[in-house]
Amino acid sequence: TPVAPVQNGTCRTTKVAVLGAGMAGIAAAQALHNASISDFLIIDVNDYIGGRVKHTTFGKNPATGEPFVVELGANWIQGLGSPGGPENPIWTLVKKWGVRSEYSNFSRIETFDENGAADYMDQMDVYDKSYVTAEQDAGRILIQNRQDRTMRTGLSIADWKPKKDMKAQAIEWWKFDWEFAYAPELSSQTFTTVAYNSTFYQFSDENSFVIDQRGYNYFIESEAYTFLQPNDPRLLLSKNVTSITYSPRSVTVSLSDGSCVTAEYAICTFSLGVLQNDVVAFDPPLPAWKQEGIEGMEMGTYTKIFLQFPPAADGSFFWEHGPLAGTEYFLYADPTERGWYPVWQSLTPPGFIPGSGIFFVTVVYAQSYIVEAQDDETTKREVMDVLRRMFGEGIPEPLDFMYPRWSLEPWVYGSFSNWPPGLSLETHQNFRANLGRLWFAxxxxxxxxxxxVHGAYTEGQMAANTIAGCLTGNSTICRNRASYETIRGCTTGDRMMTPVNGFTVDTMQTWGYGD
Ligand SMILES: Cc1cc2nc3c(=O)[nH]c(=O)nc-3n(C[C@H](O)[C@H](O)[C@H](O)COP(=O)(O)OP(=O)(O)OC[C@H]3O[C@@H](n4cnc5c(N)ncnc54)[C@H](O)[C@@H]3O)c2cc1C
Known part of the structure; x- marks a missing residue:
């Protein structure tokens, strides 16, 4: 259903404009529906429900001639739940809709270097031991309101010092970068620990990998259609939001097709990458404290590079031979570059997609920016070179090759966020805070x-529940979120910038160069 064009200054009106039909947007709309608020519109530039929970077709099933479905974005349900304990809400929904997934067994891993198989698994235990110390320290830092530091500092203090040992670096990448899409030196010790604990200790340390050929987003779509009708006029797909005008009374959203929507409230679920890249114009311009919040968090990139290989004469694939049979993960330590095509994943073990011949490798951060900027052929040459170092010259050429460019997609500009060192809770709250009737989730x-995904889900729900409280006149629930005009650090001028602390020069002096 087309949105009415702006005529004589009038826009289509609704109570709540939900901006984005990803996990947060659908969870928000569902929460509104559950609060008996049916007057909402969900607007998304893409033509499907799910946002970053996105799949595509790849390769060809030799048995049927049909392509396989692989996940470009979110792939795991992370931290499932334990009997009697809290359950990850995404796990609950994935089970409810029968989305097929398989438990990831991270101990089914083999390690490699540039000369082939090389056992450096002993480093895993060393890392794990230090990580326990670092996470306990993180708790102390948080509780005692001490200064945050990088996870690198935290790990070093806990005696994990991989330095020039590329095998230890590979282990660290597998343990840390692969989860957060950033290296330890670019991550907050306290808040990456908060996230890790909230997910893997609160729910469980298990991860289930979605292989459903209907796609991971099947559960989001299915959940959406429990409260939307087929062809529901409240779902506006393929609609690009170009500007958002907000005030204490309403929010007006302009779309690139010239139409607009005026709402009593809006929930913006656009990615941090979208907000950081000024894809949407805000009117009035965002206040300084809000910008600090948006720019304070980091948007990471995580790129999965898919290959499909032909089987050998006996039907097996080259990564399944001999002792490698049943291996799920293959870790590569490059001799010179950390994070160079490091984690390889097989989709052929029992329970996944046996016979598919699909093997994929993940890169993050700087390597993601490089591979996403370069052409397929260059990347294919590089990954094949690594595979030959790992498995020998005799391996076949891939039948198919494909990867997404998350860092270049204007509807997301990255993959998922990470908490950098030094970002205080207050600065993050500034990102999370509402601006009048405009909310963020x-x-x-x-x-x-x-x-x-469970972060998107819970945030969408929370913002919508608060707005529902406002619309139904519940003053206990209807509360503005905290924001902070001035973010305070730990170093206070009067107290600490003294000669005894090494401040022999007044760094506030301008020596005549300015005010
Ligand atoms: C490669 C990758 C791997 C991941 N792996 C996992 C994983 O294994 N497990 C896990 O839990 N999470 C994973 N994630 C993260 C997970 O996908 C996200 O946290 C979650 O899907 C985010 O949901 P959201 O609703 O916050 O944002 P989005 O899904 O980004 O939803 C926002 C929506 O807003 C729309 N939009 C943006 N700009 C505009 C505009 N101007 N106009 C209109 N619409 C607009 C977008 O199209 C999008 O649909 C991964 C993500 C990626 C990219």
Whole structure:
């Protein structure tokens, strides 16, 4: 259903405009529906429900001639739940809709270097031991309101010092970068620990990998259609939001097709990448404290590069031979570059998609920016070179090759957020805070679950529940979120910038160069 064009200054009106039909947007709309608010519109530039929970077709099933479905974005349900304990709400929904997934067994891993198989698994235990110390320290830092530091500092203090040992670096990448899409030196010790604990200790340390050929977003779509009708006029797909005008009384959203929507409230679930890249114009311009919040959090990139290989004469694939049979993960330590095509994943073990011949490798951060900027052929040459180092010259050429460009997609500009060192809770709250009737939700606004689908889900729900409280006149629920005009650090001028602390020069002096 087309949105009415702006005529004589009038826009289509609704009570709540839900901006984005990803996990946060659908969870928000459902919460409104559950609060008996049916007057809402969900607007998304893409033509499907699910946002970053996105799949595509790849390769060809030799048995049927049909392509396989692989997940470009979110793939795991992370931290499932334990009997009697809280359950990850995404796990609950995935089970409800029968989305097929398989438990990831991270101990089915083999390690490699540039000369082939190389056992450096002993480093895993060393890392794990130090990580326990670092996470306990993180708790102390948080509780005692001490200064945050990088996870690198935390790990070093806990005696994990991989330095020039590329095998230890590979282990660290597998343990840390692969989860957060950033290296330890670019991550907050306290808040990455908060996220890790909230997910893997609160729910469980298990992860289930979605292989459903209907796609991971099947559960989001199915959940959406429990409160939407087929062809529901409240779902506006393929609609690009270009500007948002907000005030204490209403929010007006302009779309690129010239139409507009005026709402009593709006929930913006656009990714941190979208907000940081000024894809949407805000009127009035965002206040300084809000910008600090948006720019304070980091948007990471995580790129899965898919290959499909032909089987050998006996039907097996080259990564299944001999002792490698049943291996799920293959870790590569490059001799010179940390994070160079490090984690390889097989989709052929029992329970996944046996016979598919699909093997994929993940890169993050700087390597993601490089591969996403370069052409397929260059990347294919590089990954094949690594595979030959790992498995020998005799391996076949892939039948198919494909990867997405998350960092370049204007509807997301990245993959998921990460908490950098030194970002205080207050600065993050500024990102999360509402601006009058305009609210913000999505994975990146979550303190406990940033980066994950369950973070998007809980944030969407929370924002909508508050707005529902406002619309139904519940003053206990209807509360503005906290924001902070001035963010305070730990170093206070009067107390600490003294000669005894090494401040022999007044760094506030301008020596005549300015005010
Ligand atoms: C490669 C990758 C791997 C991941 N792996 C996992 C994983 O294994 N497990 C896990 O839990 N999480 C994972 N995640 C993270 C997870 O996908 C996200 O946390 C979650 O899906 C975010 O949901 P959201 O609703 O906050 O944002 P989105 O899904 O980004 O939803 C926002 C919506 O807003 C729309 N939009 C943006 N700009 C505009 C505009 N101008 N006009 C109109 N619409 C607009 C977008 O199209 C999008 O649909 C992964 C993500 C990626 C990319």
């Amino acid at each position: 999505g994975e990146a606004t979550s303190v406990g679950y940033f980066g994950w």
